[in-house]
Amino acid sequence: DADVTQTPRNRITKTGKRIMLECSQTKGHDRMYWYRQDPGLGLRLIYYSFDVKDINKGEISDGYSVSRQAQAKFSLSLESAIPNQTALYFCATSEEGTGEEETQYFGPGTRLLVL
Amino acid sequence: DQQVKQNSPSLSVQEGRISILNCDYTNSMFDYFLWYKKYPAEGPTFLISISSIKDKNEDGRFTVFLNKSAKHLSLHIVPSQPGDSAVYFCAATFSGGYNKLIFGAGTRLAVHP
Numbered sequence: 001d002a003d004v005t006q007t008p009r010n011r012i013t014k015t016g017k018r019i020m021l022e023c024s025q026t027k028g029h030d031r032m033y034w035y036r037q038d039p040g041l042g043l044r045l046i047y048y049s050f051d052v053k054d055i056n057k058g059e060i061s062d063g064y065s066v067s068r069q070a071q072a073k074f075s076l077s078l079e080s081a082i083p084n085q086t087a088l089y090f091c092a093t094s095e096e097g098t099g100e101e102e103t104q105y106f107g108p109g110t111r112l113l114v115l
Numbered sequence: 116d117q118q119v120k121q122n123s124p125s126l127s128v129q130e131g132r133i134s135i136l137n138c139d140y141t142n143s144m145f146d147y148f149l150w151y152k153k154y155p156a157e158g159p160t161f162l163i164s165i166s167s168i169k170d171k172n173e174d175g176r177f178t179v180f181l182n183k184s185a186k187h188l189s190l191h192i193v194p195s196q197p198g199d200s201a202v203y204f205c206a207a208t209f210s211g212g213y214n215k216l217i218f219g220a221g222t223r224l225a226v227h228p
Binding site for chain 1: 119121124144147149151156157159160161164165182204210215219221
């Protein structure tokens, strides 16, 4: 079974709709992240959480919100989806630490299309 | 302003030959660097990393070289295999309890027979 899972894997929605992307992990890591990938831009950090009570904005948090329901679950919400939020979204986890502990483990991604 | 740059969007290499993927960074505070590999419809997977206290790290067919004075790192794959065909992302981070990774735009490697 995959250590980091994301649901749904694909989603089509309309402008203005609220949508939630979910991430679950069985790695026992405290740290979780949400990224989006756009062609030619690599992965950009949206939000990150170092534990259940610690949530921080990344470089592109506008238009997004998150919820850390438990150590193993981290959800990303688009309150009112817009077409430029069409992208591939990845969840990732890591241990606390430095060096090798900073390696992040990614889920399979959610492909989102906003019409 | 991109702090991590992969200037080659794509690279084509013959099977058995060496693949060299390059990455440049601008922030001298970065002290840990990682390479991730991504296949279509999958998430990125960790490949190899290097700390700034080293200039080389090797893992089987994969070697990463770091030139701190030039703010440049490279990933060498020898010998290249068709299964290595994927998008490779370079990433950098600071130490000190803050795991934020800064990614490059990626290089698509195609290894052909």
